[in-house]
Amino acid sequence: MSQKDLSSLRVNKERLMKDIHDTCEWGKGERYGEHETETGMSRLSLSDTDKQARDWFHETTTALGCKVHVDAMGNQFAVRPGLNNDAPPTYAGSHLDTQPTGGRYDGILGVTAAVEMLRVLNDNWVETAYPIGVVNWTNEEGARFPMSMVASGVWSGDIPVEKAHNLKSVIPSNDTATMKSELERIGYLGSTPCSWESTPMAAHFELHIEQGPILEAEERRIGVVQGVQSYKWFTVTVKGRDSHTGATSFAHRADALLTTSKMIIASHKIAAKHGALASTGILNLKPGSTNTVPGWVQFSLDIRSPQDETVEKVEKECKAAFSALAAGDDFMNISSDCPPSTRHCTVEWRTDFISPATHFHADCISCVQSAGQDLCGSGQVKGKDIGSWGKLMTSGAGHDSVYASKRCPTTMVFVPCRDGVSHNPAEYSAPEACADGADVLLGAVVRYDKLRGQR
Amino acid sequence: MSQKDLSSLRVNKERLMKDIHDTCEWGKGERYGEHETETGMSRLSLSDTDKQARDWFHETTTALGCKVHVDAMGNQFAVRPGLNNDAPPTYAGSHLDTQPTGGRYDGILGVTAAVEMLRVLNDNWVETAYPIGVVNWTNEEGARFPMSMVASGVWSGDIPVEKAHNLKSVIPSNDTATMKSELERIGYLGSTPCSWESTPMAAHFELHIEQGPILEAEERRIGVVQGVQSYKWFTVTVKGRDSHTGATSFAHRADALLTTSKMIIASHKIAAKHGALASTGILNLKPGSTNTVPGWVQFSLDIRSPQDETVEKVEKECKAAFSALAAGDDFMNISSDCPPSTRHCTVEWRTDFISPATHFHADCISCVQSAGQDLCGSGQVKGKDIGSWGKLMTSGAGHDSVYASKRCPTTMVFVPCRDGVSHNPAEYSAPEACADGADVLLGAVVRYDKLRGQR
Ligand SMILES: NC(=O)NCCC(=O)O
Ligand SMILES: NC(=O)NCCC(=O)O
DSSP states (O other): OOHHHHTTOOOOHHHHHHHHHHHTTTTEEEEOSSSTTOEEEOOOTTSHHHHHHHHHHHHHHHHTTOEEEEBTTOOEEEEEOOSOOSSOOEEEEEEOOOOTTBOSSTTHHHHHHHHHHHHHHHHTTOOOSSOEEEEEETTTTOSSSSSTTHHHHHHTTSSOHHHHHTOBOOSSTTOOOBHHHHHHHTTOOOSBOSSTTTSOOSEEEEEEEOSSSHHHHTTOSEEEEEEEOEEEEEEEEEEOBOEETTTOOGGGOBOHHHHHHHHHHHHHHHHHHTTOEEEOOOEEEESOOTTEEOSEEEEEEEEEESSHHHHHHHHHHHHHHHHHHHTTOOTTOTTTTSOOOSSOOEEEEEEEEEEOOEEOOHHHHHHHHHHHHHHHOOOOEETTEETTTEEEEEESSOOHHHHHTTTSOEEEEEEOOGGGOOSSTTOOOOHHHHHHHHHHHHHHHHHHHHHHHHO | OOHHHHTTOOOOHHHHHHHHHHHTTTTEEEEOSSSTTOEEEOOOTTSHHHHHHHHHHHHHHHHTTOEEEEBTTOOEEEEEOOSOOSSOOEEEEEEOOOOTTBOSSTTHHHHHHHHHHHHHHHHTTOOOSSOEEEEEETTTTOSSSSSTTHHHHHHTTSSOHHHHHTOBOOSSTTOOOBHHHHHHHTTOOOSBOSSTTTSOOSEEEEEEEOSSSHHHHTTOSEEEEEEEOEEEEEEEEEEOBOEETTTOOGGGOBOHHHHHHHHHHHHHHHHHHTTOEEEOOOEEEESOOTTEEOSEEEEEEEEEESSHHHHHHHHHHHHHHHHHHHTTOOTTOTTTTSOOOSSOOEEEEEEEEEEOOEEOOHHHHHHHHHHHHHHHOOOOEETTEETTTEEEEEESSOOHHHHHTTTSOEEEEEEOOGGGOOSSTTOOOOHHHHHHHHHHHHHHHHHHHHHHHHO
């Protein structure tokens, strides 16, 4: 097949959608509509249904002629040989685990599109210069084992394997399993060490739904991802004093939940001021009784911005604001008409996760852009816009590509999702959008392989 | 013993404190200090430890010469005969169950002081005109079976016994027991129907710790309780949309937790404006993941005021405010610097419990006042103050006396507790305060018996 022909390779949309929906039988979640595919997903990492999806990945890629291996974090690597197999493969991939109430596209699209890429290469008897790999990263979501992108983080050398193996399941809440015990239980504790040295990659391409509303709102088909914004996760603990709701005047309360409410609002104000994001997704309190003012609240705080410095600024200002609010100083006027209390709360912070701003590789980005141009018609870059079809963008969410990019040239391809909704059963990307993304993924990988061949 | 002597009867402080601390071995809670009695209590209603406390009540009062019976709600009634046993007894009592993280005095003081009253009457060979009873009401806290004062509510005819029997345990959260199944399991499903007709009371006196800071702050020994404030409990559900914290701008969020935070602050502002109380003690959210904006929050709202009309007003204003806040109308300026969102939440209210304002009986109140005067030195009522020792007050918290008062003359005696703290392991009333209260309880019951004899 000539190089010209290679750039005209296209995926089979129906086959891709069939892979998505067939594999989504394992771990089907909440129904949100009438159609048989209108359910979300609940396929927690290393659960029985995740094992079924993994087995499918193994069998399918093996049948497509790949050599498949599994590493000590359960990451699955399927490699289709090229003409020269002494150099590392160019990889495409993502993850097959989901949020507890997630959808059918987050992660899943990236893996199934990479498998579809293998099918297209086989159907067209394509011989690549170097091997082409497909990867399924373990526990990207961090929903069950509370550290997102943990398995690519071990691969890149950023997270010690022991730390990852010892992570305890947080869903269901009475589960005592660890990552290691679950990897063993479902037969995916691989013998290959989990590292970029044992499983080197020449490059890493990841197709993903945008998980935000920009592409849809601007009617763009493809997001060319230049990097990932910086983010930091914290656990904040507010301690006040349990007291009786009926017998304790406002002035005598140290209400940890009222104080937390002010903190949540303050974090939004501060983030908004800096054009950043602040979010609280988890909140627990004690003792949890209608007639007891809670003396203890713990909540998560997720701060994001494209700039590391902005995340630091928001963190710093939130720390100052939370301390003031805990001490009864409502300097932001959030609750100006509440009578002040003579009793105060204390606040403690714990940093759980830091993901500095990531900048992807120019070579990978230009392969994606060229594949997009070929699919959608050419277009110049003007500011962030690429013709009318594409957009240069920064990912709001972290992805395994963050860690991959530390050890090899990397980028991502985004496609629009309905209403920007993700981490939600109703998450949806149209078949056309899925196929667009898969076409660009395929085109970018093939282009990168050619680039390597030319060097 | 002459009537003059009767008014000089005093309890044995050491014996009373021994009863409190001995019985608190059953269901001992969190330690908060070094001393062996410096632990809280966790004696949930109808648990194994509640059974131990009940067995103690039965054995102790039987040994003191009482006839004891148990009704269909597990309420225990111990009756010491008087000269005329054809009329109902004058009762003193309270409850032996505690909050999950409660203290050693809430309820327990009222029952142990009533038992101490029996001991004093026996020690002094006192013959009362009518029988004297001691009652231990079941599940006053409503902590395990989520309806406070439920067993006195069945007794008064306000709550159907089937409804009470079918209440499901909420602690521990995976418990499937009902009140009836637990009453049966621990052997306290009595054969007497639970009603004021089957177990009539001539009057009901209840000693309790104040659970608030007023008596301590004003250095008063005794609170003479004129009534109980009005309160209403609600469950509020806020629905927004789950979305990704990193990829969803503030403008695209329908953040149920941010909206709830505003509602909690709004409820405080509104209550403060009316001199009322509003409190949130329970808050649950879904899905509960650091990187997902919560699309669902449910929280409790407890509104209180001495006036029924004020509770209604606060409820009405909160309903209007919550609807506005859910619809994105921040008319209270709580989060003025947050960029507005184009997506909104919905809010639903459920009323869980209504306890209208309660006014206690003048005869009972004057017996308490007279007993207080005798103990503490005389004093005139000036406004709310009774000399320097006492205070006329309205109870902030509901008590079984609320329901008792619907079927018989009733009042309560309050004693100060440290820092106003209750529903907390560190809840504490000094032995002197406990003895003061028990002395006044004894004095009031003896006076009420005398009053009945004279009529
Ligand atoms: N895509 C995704 O949900 N990644 C998890 C890490 C994050 O919250 O950004
Ligand atoms: N005393 C007490 O805690 N009673 C329960 C009902 C209430 O919350 O007022």
